[in-house]
Amino acid sequence: MALKYAVLGLLAERRSYGYDLVHDLSDRLGPAWQLGASSVYAALDKLEDEGLIRTCPHSTGNALSGSRDPAVRRVTFEATAAGREAFGNWIARPDCRMGPIRSELYLKVAVARPQDVPALLRAVENACRLSREAQLECAEQFEPLRGDRWQRAAAMFARTGALDHLEAERHWLARLRAFLLAPPAERLELERTLIPGSA
Numbered sequence: 001m002a003l004k005y006a007v008l009g010l011l012a013e014r015r016s017y018g019y020d021l022v023h024d025l026s027d028r029l030g031p032a033w034q035l036g037a038s039s040v041y042a043a044l045d046k047l048e049d050e051g052l053i054r055t056c057p058h059s060t061g062n063a064l065s066g067s068r069d070p071a072v073r074r075v076t077f078e079a080t081a082a083g084r085e086a087f088g089n090w091i092a093r094p095d096c097r098m099g100p101i102r103s104e105l106y107l108k109v110a111v112a113r114p115q116d117v118p119a120l121l122r123a124v125e126n127a128c129r130l131s132r133e134a135q136l137e138c139a140e141q142f143e144p145l146r147g148d149r150w151q152r153a154a155a156m157f158a159r160t161g162a163l164d165h166l167e168a169e170r171h172w173l174a175r176l177r178a179f180l181l182a183p184p185a186e187r188l189e190l191e192r193t194l195i196p197g198s199a
Contacts, residue, residue, distance in 0.1 A: 004043035005090040011053055011079040012087045018044055018077065028155040032138045032162030044077060052083035109176065114184075121180045128173045135166040 010016060010024055021044070022037045029035060047053040056076040079087065105127050112120045138159065147155070179190045 002090075003039055004046050005087060007040055007043045008047055008052055008079060008083055008087045009091075011047075011077055012084050015056065015076045015078040017074055021077070028151070028158060030138055030155075030159035030162055032134060032159070032166060047083065048077075050086075051080060052086050053077050053079055117180050121177070124173055124177050124180065128170065128177065131166055131170050131173060135163065135170065138163050138166065 006025060007021055010021055016024070018037075018041055022035070022040045025040065026033075026035050044053065048055065054077070056078055105123055108116075108120060108123060175190075179187060182190055
């Protein structure tokens, strides 16, 4: 669960509330990551269970409601010494691989039969639309980033990486769509262009 280390990294920088961590990570990663608050809170629970962070309760009221009722507590999280060391070890680990492809569409393509082409084409058209919408949303949300110069540059690389990934996905979908729309006799020629080194 690499996300827990990203959360830990933010807490190694400074103490923070869970709500703020969600927003800080969302700002840095951009909308393509589709970060859910529940994922961040699950990471916080795991980090606390492992002794990598601790909570520091404050009677400052609820951030969302604005309440100053002492019974309503906001909880500040901070990295422990073990947490800072674990974060440093994670950053230094060289075996960072890109995540495996888990899209359902890849599975459908892998097991589709010739008679499934119309249904598969509908799935591809839908995926093209969703990918285009995600790419536009990412591009539109390139608002100025907060933080120091390093944080802004690093966050920009994370965001442009997501855009590049979406662009590659759209390229693959366009090739798949062309293959599915081609008459069966022409598909063999298109298939040859997919084999590395055959073009």
